Amino acid sequence: MATRQRSASQSRPSSPTRPKTSMRTRPPPFVPSSHTRVPSASRAPPAPAARAETPVDRPTSPTKITASITAGVKPIKKNLAFRRPMAPHTPLGSRPTTPSSPTRHDSPAAMLLTPHQVTTVTSHDVDVSVDMDDGPMLDSEDKVLVSVRVRPNKAGDGKDLAWIVNEKDDKIQLRPENARSGGAGTAEYRFDNILTGSDNKPIYNATAKAHVRAAMEGFNSVIFAYGQTASGKTFTLTGDDDQPGIIPRAMKDVFSYIRKHPKREFLLRASYLEIYNETIHDLLSPVPTPVQLKGSTLVPLREEVFTSPQGVKEILERGEGNRRTASTDWNERSSRSHSIFRLVIESRELAEASTPNHNMPPATPGGSRLYRDGGKPVQMSVLNLIDLAGSEKATSDKERTREGRYINTSLLTLGHVIQILGENAAKGKSDHVPYRSSKLTHLLQPCLSGDARISVICTVNAAPSAITETQSTLGFASRIKKVQLNAEKKELIDTEALIERYKAEIRALKQQLEEREREAPAMRRRLSLREQKDESKAVTDISKRINQLKGLILTSNTVDDNLCGPRPVSPSKIDFDLTPHQLREELFQAKRKIELQDLQIMSLETALEQRPLISTDAPESEKDKLIAELQQQVTELSLAARSCRGIPVEVDPALDGTTEQEWTARLKEMETAVAEKDAYAAECAKALEGEKQLRVKLEEANKAMHAFVRDIDLYITGKAAESRIAKPRSSGMGALAALDTNKTGELRRSSSDQDLEKKADPVLKRIRGQPSLLEQMPEELEMLMNQDDDFDMVPTAKATLKGLKPSTADKENLIG
């Protein structure tokens, strides 16, 4: 089974302590907190006691620093598919292979929430040609809208179907020839809609459009798909690129509705859950965490504010990526969990800025600040879009069978609850309804008990092989039709709505800004250049925050259901009916605004110089990557710093061994490099030793040569002495010169030498009888000349010595 393992490094970090900040402190960047307690779908306005932690700090403390939700969280791969890719339209009854476990795709990027989520990319391309206001109205609002969608057969001709499908009259009936094989009768079923085909647009228009509109108008609404596995629930709810399902179409309509209601402002936030094996999981949480159902409150639950179709697309994409799916015997990508996409819609009439509501009662502690501020009540509703897991028979895979048991049990409980509710409504009873028997019914309790408008799309497989399952689904559809609803609009007159908190924060920040603005001229004289820069930065940050908060609140001017991102607000027009005094006042205000903008420009320039490593609208995955890298660096540097200071370093388990692994690898690399260098050094030493030996040999050869030369000199000197006539010849011109001359065959004796020789004739005669010194060349020199081919230098030395060795002719010349 694919379980979500929570490593130490993935554990949620504790929020850092909030630093105390003075009034001059730069306000924090807007980062809604990750987990927000939400009211249950039906109990939309939270009771003050169970007040939700909201995605922002309280308006009264705009300078508080909110912890980044992703601190310490490992980045997780982002799943790029918006919707899980649908398996190719499987022929009915075909059996794809079964993998070992369901996938909870690697949780995608842990995110830093930005106020706009994603606002700049092109809007989700959904073809919704029917305007929301032109869509169908709910005819019987106290009843569940029940539709049956028949999945087309492989050929698409409806020929081999076991059911007679009458779309025109919204009837479905088992063919008589199939009645026996299914063990069922041929009773006719009638519902609000019987739909066929693969086009998702008519399905959306018939089953969901009115409910989305109701949600925008302040009613809690639920749309869910129920049916046997592989009957087309996910295809209906999510769809694919060619056929967007109910969820993307609904989101498109939400923006379309805002666009068409210029007198209201809206705040949208989304969460995405799944119930897998009776445990609720938050599909938007970067760290897989089970969500607890406390009463009707889900904790912890991540809610994300979004401001554009692209923003919600990104949320859906992430949630879809985290859903557990697996291949079963019937469906290649079977949902193994019930998934619930929740959209909280807050809206209220735009207040006329210049007309405070003086008629309202004064604010009392714990009472409504709304009246004091001239605000209007806030409508709050929840739209739940639910894709239930499919009921199924035991499969060939153990794990799938176990999941199937959980799925079937919770669906049975849902059926049971629906039956009791139907009976209670029909017979005017109030029997106990076992909502808490399963997580699904517990979660849906507020809606099922009547406080929501409900639309159910029962998907069926009309093949003869699935008659029993189809009958069971149609039975469920019939039972839920009997449930009585009593949904009412929720209007909050208190200030707990998020939209009001944002508004209050905007007011507080604006006040701060005005104060600063008033003090600005005096301050400029008093402050140093650096302080002035800081001041201007603080001012810019406040205005930035104001703009961020304003950006979260949507109006018809700021949203576009088709284009990318919010539109700029159109400039206000000049009213020529104003008196000169009023115009002067406006002019004065405009001048002040310009001054303020100058200040902002200065601060923006400073900010530009110190701009962050990554742009704020970079994809979440990049931000997460950068955060992870920086965290890694911080950890490594702090470890290094500790070890430098001699503090024993304990390896942080949160590092998950990665640093240690990295350093071990580096150490190995260095050891290899050292070993290579050692080997090279040993080779060098060996070569040096060889060189030394060569030098010794050369020195020996040198000595031998000198001895030889000395002998020659001695011989010549001796000859001169013996002649007793001439002075001895200098050794410089002695043997070597003589030998050189001799070598060229041009040994010339001077006439005076010849004379001397004649005079020394008796001595010469004596010497001639003895062996020549030249013939007495030392043996080792001879050896050296003939051996030692090992070294480069030897041939040179050898050549020199060979050059020195006189030839027989030379010797004869010399002696003779």
Ligand SMILES: Nc1ncnc2c1ncn2[C@@H]1O[C@H](COP(=O)(O)OP(=O)(O)OP(=O)(O)O)[C@@H](O)[C@H]1O
């Ligand atoms: N109306 C339809 N037209 C064309 N293809 C369809 C239709 N309904 C379902 N399919 C195809 O049938 C397959 C199974 O559909 P899907 O996954 O939506 O079933 P499911 O009811 O959600 O199953 P599970 O409960 O196992 O998750 C998909 O490949 C889907 O594309």
